[in-house]
Amino acid sequence: MKRSRVYLILAILLAALGVWQVGEAGYMHAKALLAQHLLEESWVDTVTTGKPARPWPWADTSPVARLRVPSLDQDMIVLSGGSGRTLAFAPGHVDGTPQPGAPGLSVIGGHRDTHFRMLRDLTPGTEIHVDDADGAAHIFKVVETRIVDSRDTRLDPIDAKPSLALVTCWPFDAIAPGGPMRYLVIAERTF
Amino acid sequence: MLTESHGFSAARTDIRRAVFCFLATLTALCALALSDARANPLADLPLAKPGEVGSGSLLLRPRDGAEDTPHFRVAPTVATEVEIDAGGLVARATVRQHFHNPGTEWVEGLYVFPLPENAAVDHLRLIVGDRLIEGVIKERQEARRVYEQARREGRKASLLESERPNIFTTSIANIGPGEQVAVEIEYQQTLRYDQAAFSLRFPMVVGPRYVPGEIQSVSLTGNGWAVDGTDRVPDAGRITSPVLRPEEGKINPVALRVRLAAGFPLADIASAYHSVDIVEDGTEAIQVTLAEGAVPADRDFELTWRPEVSTAPIAGLFTEPFDGAHYLLAMILPPDPAAQTETQQTPPREVIFVLDISGSMAGDSIAQAKAALALAIDRLTDQDRFNLVIFNDAASALFAAPQAATPEQRAMAREFVEALEADGGTEMVPALTLALRGQAPSGYLRQVVFLTDGSVGNETELFGIIDADLGSARLFTIGIGSAPNSYFMVKAAETGRGTFTHIGATSEVQDRMTALFEKLESPAMTDLAMTWPDDISPRLSRETLPDLYAGEPVMVIAQVNRLDGALAVSGLRDGVQWRATLDLAEAAPTKGIATLWARDRIDTLMHRGGLDSDPEAIRRDVLDLALKHHLVSKYTSLVAVDVTPSRPADAPLASGKLPHNLPHGWDFDKVFGEAKRALPAPRDQDASLPQLTPVSADGAVGIGTGIALPQGATPAGLQALIGLALMILSLFMLVMWRRRA
Numbered sequence: 025m026k027r028s029r030v031y032l033i034l035a036i037l038l039a040a041l042g043v044w045q046v047g048e049a050g051y052m053h054a055k056a057l058l059a060q061h062l063l064e065e066s067w068v069d070t071v072t073t074g075k076p077a078r079p080w081p082w083a084d085t086s087p088v089a090r091l092r093v094p095s096l097d098q099d100m101i102v103l104s105g106g107s108g109r110t111l112a113f114a115p116g117h118v119d120g121t122p123q124p125g126a127p128g129l130s131v132i133g134g135h136r137d138t139h140f141r142m143l144r145d146l147t148p149g150t151e152i153h154v155d156d157a158d159g160a161a162h163i164f165k166v167v168e169t170r171i172v173d174s175r176d177t178r179l180d181p182i183d184a185k186p187s188l189a190l191v192t193c194w195p196f197d198a199i200a201p202g203g204p205m206r207y208l209v210i211a212e213r214t215f
Numbered sequence: 216m217l218t219e220s221h222g223f224s225a226a227r228t229d230i231r232r233a234v235f236c237f238l239a240t241l242t243a244l245c246a247l248a249l250s251d252a253r254a255n256p257l258a259d260l261p262l263a264k265p266g267e268v269g270s271g272s273l274l275l276r277p278r279d280g281a282e283d284t285p286h287f288r289v290a291p292t293v294a295t296e297v298e299i300d301a302g303g304l305v306a307r308a309t310v311r312q313h314f315h316n317p318g319t320e321w322v323e324g325l326y327v328f329p330l331p332e333n334a335a336v337d338h339l340r341l342i343v344g345d346r347l348i349e350g351v352i353k354e355r356q357e358a359r360r361v362y363e364q365a366r367r368e369g370r371k372a373s374l375l376e377s378e379r380p381n382i383f384t385t386s387i388a389n390i391g392p393g394e395q396v397a398v399e400i401e402y403q404q405t406l407r408y409d410q411a412a413f414s415l416r417f418p419m420v421v422g423p424r425y426v427p428g429e430i431q432s433v434s435l436t437g438n439g440w441a442v443d444g445t446d447r448v449p450d451a452g453r454i455t456s457p458v459l460r461p462e463e464g465k466i467n468p469v470a471l472r473v474r475l476a477a478g479f480p481l482a483d484i485a486s487a488y489h490s491v492d493i494v495e496d497g498t499e500a501i502q503v504t505l506a507e508g509a510v511p512a513d514r515d516f517e518l519t520w521r522p523e524v525s526t527a528p529i530a531g532l533f534t535e536p537f538d539g540a541h542y543l544l545a546m547i548l549p550p551d552p553a554a555q556t557e558t559q560q561t562p563p564r565e566v567i568f569v570l571d572i573s574g575s576m577a578g579d580s581i582a583q584a585k586a587a588l589a590l591a592i593d594r595l596t597d598q599d600r601f602n603l604v605i606f607n608d609a610a611s612a613l614f615a616a617p618q619a620a621t622p623e624q625r626a627m628a629r630e631f632v633e634a635l636e637a638d639g640g641t642e643m644v645p646a647l648t649l650a651l652r653g654q655a656p657s658g659y660l661r662q663v664v665f666l667t668d669g670s671v672g673n674e675t676e677l678f679g680i681i682d683a684d685l686g687s688a689r690l691f692t693i694g695i696g697s698a699p700n701s702y703f704m705v706k707a708a709e710t711g712r713g714t715f716t717h718i719g720a721t722s723e724v725q726d727r728m729t730a731l732f733e734k735l736e737s738p739a740m741t742d743l744a745m746t747w748p749d750d751i752s753p754r755l756s757r758e759t760l761p762d763l764y765a766g767e768p769v770m771v772i773a774q775v776n777r778l779d780g781a782l783a784v785s786g787l788r789d790g791v792q793w794r795a796t797l798d799l800a801e802a803a804p805t806k807g808i809a810t811l812w813a814r815d816r817i818d819t820l821m822h823r824g825g826l827d828s829d830p831e832a833i834r835r836d837v838l839d840l841a842l843k844h845h846l847v848s849k850y851t852s853l854v855a856v857d858v859t860p861s862r863p864a865d866a867p868l869a870s871g872k873l874p875h876n877l878p879h880g881w882d883f884d885k886v887f888g889e890a891k892r893a894l895p896a897p898r899d900q901d902a903s904l905p906q907l908t909p910v911s912a913d914g915a916v917g918i919g920t921g922i923a924l925p926q927g928a929t930p931a932g933l934q935a936l937i938g939l940a941l942m943i944l945s946l947f948m949l950v951m952w953r954r955r956a
Contacts, residue, residue, distance in 0.1 A: 027953035038941050045938030052931040105903035106925035113639070118925055134924030137932055174924040192927035199936060201928035 030178065056138035059113035063087055063101040071159050076104070080206055085110045089124050090155040091132070092151045098142050106133045115139050115202050121179075124154045125162035126214065132193045136201075136207070140192035143169075146209050150187065164188045164211035174206045186213040251576035267374030288386075293471045295512065301406060301415055302476040304531055304546055305807055308334075308417070309399045311342075316390040321862045321924050328512075329418035332381040332702035335814030337806075337845045338401035341373040343861075350375065350855035350888035351847045352839060362386065369554050369862035372748045373398045375853040378933050379674070380818060381702035383420065383847070389862040393472035396854075403814070404805040408546065410766035411527050413477070417513040418698065419469055436498050442837065470510035473518055476500045479528065484520040488697065488719055491518075514697035515719065530795070534778060536801035538843070544752075548768040549740055549797050562738070564662055565600040565617050565655035571667035571695075572634070573607040573641040579721065580696035581637040584666045586724045587693060588632050591664060594732055595620035600659065603628055606646035616653070641671050644680060651684035652708075657743050661688040662735055663711065663742075669700035677703070678822065683708045689713040689762075692733065693727075704822050706822065734764035738789040740749040743769060747782025748799070756815035772812045778802060795877070813844035820942045821849065 062079050067087040069077035076086035089102040103110045106118040115134035122128035135142030146152075152164040164187070171194050179189055187210065196209035294315070299308040314324045330336065339350030350373065353361065358374060365372035366388035370712055374386040375398075383400075390396050407414045475484070476499045484493060490506040503518060522528065531546040568588060576584065588603075599620040603613040612632055618624050647665075655661035669692075671677065681690060690711020692704040695718055708715040714730045717726045720726055743760035749754050756772040763769065769784055785794040820837050832852055841851040 028952050031948045031952035032956060033953060035945045038945035038948060042938045042941030042943075042945055043935045045941060049931040049935035052929045052934075058930075059690060063396070108926060109925065111925070112929065114923065131925070133927050136928050138928060138929065174925070179924070191924050198928070198932075200933050202926070203928075203929050206924045206927065 029084055029134060036089045050137065055112055056114075056135070060100055060139075063103070070157055071155075074158070076157070079103075079113075085113075085116070087114075088157055089132075091124075092153040092155075093142060093146070093150065094153065095150055096142050096145055100139050102132055106131070111135050122186070123156055124164075124188055125160060129179055129187050129189055131189045131191060134194040136194065136196050140190065141196065143190055143192050143207055143209050144196050146176055146190075151214075152190075152211050153195045154188070162186065163214050165214050166209055166211045168210040170210070172206050172208055174204050187211060188213075204206045225457045226558075242653065246939050271309045277615065282707075292415060293324065293330075294509070295328075297417060297469060297471040298415065299471070299473045300476075301473060301518075303478055303533060303803075303805060304544060305403060305533070305805065305811065306406055306415055307807060308401065310402075311397055312385060312400070313385055313397045315395045316392060319392045322390050324385075324390060326385045326387075327378070328383055328385070328696075329381050330383055330402060331416055331418060332705055333404050333814065333818070334381070334402040335404065335810045335844075336377070336383065336400060336402040336815055336847040336853070337769055337810055338376065338399070338700070339370065339373065339375045339847075339855055340399040341855035341857065342397040342399060343371050346857075347658050348857055349853045352842055352847070352851055352852040352853055354842070355850050355852045356856040359434060361854050361856060362388065365389075365856040369860040371396060371857040371861055372583075372857045375400060375847055377847045377849055377852070379702060380458065380821070391561050391861060394494055405544070405770065405772075405811055406768075407508055408548075408768050408781055410733075411524075411675065412521045414517060415473065416518075416700065416701070417471065419515055419860045440849050445946055450481070454923065458943060469512045470509040471505050471516055473503040474500050475503060475518075475520065477520055479522045479526040482521045482523045484518070487517040487723065489516055499573065517717075517719065532797050532799070532802040532803035532806055535805060535808035540809075541778050542812045543771070543773045543775055543799070543802060544807040544811065545771045545773075545782065545806070546768050547797065548787065549795070551765070551787070562660050562833050563598040563658060564595075564601075564735070565659045566591075566595065566735075567602050567604060567617065567650045567661070568648045568664045569606070569663060569665045569667075570635070571607075571641065571643075572605050572637045573644075574638050574641075574671075575668055575670040576695065577637040580668055581635070583718050583721050584693075584695045585632055585635070585767050586721060587695075587718055587728050588666060589629055590724065591732070592620075592625050595625060597621060600655070601625075601628070603631070604646055604650045605635060606642065607637075608642055610642070610646035610649050612649060617655075643667070643673075643677055647677060647680050648684065650691075651681070651686070651688060651946050654686060655688070661686075662687055663690045663714070664693065664735075665690060665707070666693045666695055667704070668696040669694060669703040669707075671700070671703065674703045675707070676708050677839060678706060681707060684807065685711055689739075691716070691731065693718060693731070709761060712762050712824075716765070723879075730766070733766070737765045739764050740768040740786040740788045740793065743786040746783040746785070748782075751775050751777060751780065751799075757819045772815050774809075774810070774812055775799075810844055812847065813840050813846055816840055817846065817848050820911055 032046040034077060035199050059079070065091060066077040066079040072089050077090075078086050085103040085105050086106065087101045088104045090099070091102050092099045099115050102112045102124075104119070106116040110116040111134060115132050117124070118131040118133060121131040124130040124132070134143075136143070146166050147168065148166050148168065151165045154162045158160065190209040190211070192207050193201065193203060195203075196207070219666075222759070261560045296311040296313070297308060298311075299306050301951075310330075312326065312328075314326075316322050316324075340720045341348040341350065343458050348371075352358075355376065358376075362372050362374040369389055371390075372388045373383075376384045376386075378384060385398050387396060387398060393445075443616045471489075478499075481501075484501065484503070484504070489510060490559070492504050492506050494502040494504075496502060523562070528546075529548045531544075533544040535542045568591065569585060570588060572581065592601070597620060599625075600617045601620045602617040604610055605613075613628060650663050688706060691707040691713035692711075694701055694704045697719055699717065701715070701717065704717075705715045714731070714734055719725050742762035743763065745753075745760070752775075754774040760769060760771070763786065769786075780800075781798050783794060783796045785792065787793070817837050817840055820833050820840075823833065837848055838850045841848040845854055
């Protein structure tokens with residue numbers, strides 16, 4: 025009697041742990057998906073009022089741009105800051121780099137398994153449309169994709185012409201996060 | 216009973232098997248996940264070739280790249296040769312920096328490097344092939360304009376600017392693909408003579424500076440790792456450089472040679488942090504070279520030599536005529552205090568120790584500081600009083616008010632020190648204010664002993680606080696680590712009327728601290744005064760003479776109209792008058808004294824400029840002096856321009872700052888790891904990710920050039936897999952339960 029109960033307890037425990045882990049994973053994807061809908065509203069506020077609007081009262085970030093790839097039917101709001109917390113909700117614009125559309129290299133990071141999974145479908149020539157917080161529209165064209173080692177690569181944000189670097193982890197299908205390699209998409213403004 | 220027991224053990228075996236099964240599955244999953252992420256996946260990818268870039272290189276975008284230029288390039292490398300001629304009380308050094316461009320584009324190199332805090336830099340030469348182009352001194356903006364024009368026109372040009380009295384920047388424009396160009400810099404300095412030993416110091420790396428202050432705006436012109444334009448360090452971007460991670464290897468090799476003509480027989484000669492070859496070639500001079508040839512620029516070089524006791528100089532007088540005037544360098548060593556007073560008694564002291572526990576101190580530095588502090592605490596006696604202030608982002612004191620140094624209190628303080636760990640920012644202002652606050656009871660000598668690496672960028676603000684709050688206290692600075700900011704420490708001690716001690720290795724703690732104790736415990740020589748002959752009107756490089764501690768000489772640099780009569784120096788120690796005279800006519804001609812005078816004068820003016828209200832008048836004075844004496848200063852730069860263009864007009868020029876080594880013994884993650892606080896990384900964040908985004912005290916993030924790539928993956932995939940595995944195991948357990956039940 026006793027030993028059978030051990031199995032039952034173990035089974036329940038393992039099931040609970042399993043549900044928890046799968047739940048966490050699902051929650052992460054749900055968060056990434058749902059946040060974009062919440063962000064939509066604060067993005068509209070940001071553009072209409074001209075002031076950064078926080079998507080929720082305790083947020084430490086606000087929308088800075090809208091990123092669209094018409095050929096892939098992708099549309100997402102970009103938040104300020106490239107921290108892990110921000111990237112859970114949306115791609116993040118890395119502090120210290122110029123706003124997208126301004127002169128210089130604007131760096132935007134995203135998760136390879138959520139928003140920036142689409143990076144692997146970007147090829148030279150693909151158009152990326154960016155609306156900045158002032159309501160101006162910019163069109164960028166992908167000029168280069170590249171895989172780099174983040175341990176010995178730095179990006180220089182100073183540049184005469186406006187350009188865009190989209191960054192995500194690489195390889196796309198790795199199971200564990202935290203590897204050193206990055207996938208880099210460089211796009212230049214065409215207008 | 217037997218069956219029951221047997222059954223029980225069988226069940227145990229089953230459980231064990233199940234647990235093993237579970238663990239094995241987990242391990243396999245983890246291994247799979249990790250190998251996937253970390254295995255070098257480059258082999259089958261034609262796109263990525265980071266391996267082509269040697270360790271320690273920076274990949275940067277070209278600045279004004281044309282449409283068809285590649286998007287990344289390799290930064291130029293630099294190798295340095297140093298030759299120093301030391302003799303008497305002065306040294307003249309030649310520093311040759313060889314820039315090499317390993318890439319395929321025309322580049323501009325920008326190299327930030329330190330020189331001794333009293334270096335008078337008066338020559339710049341650009342060496343292209345076998346041609347020498349001599350640099351000229353110009354007002355800073357004018358020099359930069361000349362340089363920028365040459366840069367645009369495709370001509371080779373070099374610009375030498377000074378960011379701080381001890382930090383310089385060489386810019387060199389238009390280095391062709393695969394080309395090598397050299398820049399030669401010359402400077403003059405006085406040697407340090409203390410405790411009967413001469414010492415010469417050549418700093419090799421600028422330690423990353425902590426830049427305090429609120430961030431006003433992030434401007435993108437800076438090239439360093441600190442935030443550009445915080446309100447307290449307006450030039451933050453100019454004094455910081457990308458720092459290499461330790462595993463990226465060491466770069467910037469330095470070869471060094473010293474020719475020493477001491478002028479007296481030596482008892483010993485030693486290099487503190489590098490192994491050296493010492494050759495006496497029969498002539499007067501001794502040749503000292505690095506035993507390993509070239510070393511990575513990651514720690515300061517220090518050479519000390521000691522005259523034999525009987526021949527130790529007690530005075531020296533050197534002169535140089537320049538532009539119608541005579542310049543004098545005088546040194547007089549008062550007799551040893553122990554010899555002077557027979558029944559010497561140490562006055563009771565109130566000692567406030569201040570210990571820097573910021574992130575830049577992590578590693579060897581904090582260990583050295585702790586050892587030094589433990590010695591100092593042990594040295595206190597029951598008649599003394601003491602307190603201990605520690606600081607990083609904030610400052611706090613061990614006791615609310617200084618306490619009597621009873622054995623119990625001392626033991627408690629030692630234990631407290633032992634448990635400290637270094638982390639966080641370097642906010643020195645509250646610490647200094649806390650330490651200087653209050654007064655010692657009458658009869659007590661108040662001494663503030665400040666242990667730090669001085670890695671701060673707001674020196675001027677700190678000098679102001681010391682000047683205003685010092686009162687009757689004396690400030691003694693102890694520079695810790697392989698690359699302390701000696702300009703700050705020397706000046707802070709000078710402003711605080713104390714002394715500066717440097718500890719660069721754990722093995723030195725005992726010796727250096729013992730020397731410092733002698734200074735702290737013996738009465739100082741005060742009320743120093745000079746009497747010049749009536750018909751001489753001297754212009755001194757600094758207005759006041761500092762108090763002298765045991766073993767320190769009086770050093771005077773002056774401009775005089777004639778050389779005759781006698782200079783008298785007098786002082787007071789422990790109530791006893793001391794007086795010595797020097798015959799001016801006997802001064803020995805020596806080159807470079809005028810330069811040293813101008814450099815020291817500029818230093819005094821600049822220092823006053825930080826405290827004074829008329830910066831414009833000071834700027835004019837400094838400018839006049841620097842232009843006349845051909846000196847690099849905050850307001851003047853040396854610029855050398857080649858006459859013939861070398862870069863074709865249609866080839867673009869890229870630019871990048873050269874990375875630094877982290878000073879020897881520093882802990883990279885402690886210095887730059889603070890970024891983790893502002894960027895709350897997901898649990899899985901690889902701790903070895905480069906964090907080039909430093910953080911100010913308030914937690915905001917700022918960036919100069921060299922944006923590190925953000926992390927871009929969630930652990931969702933891994934968690935889903937683990938979750939599924941757990942569920943499968945759960946099912947398996949369920950089946951087991953059914954079978955047993």
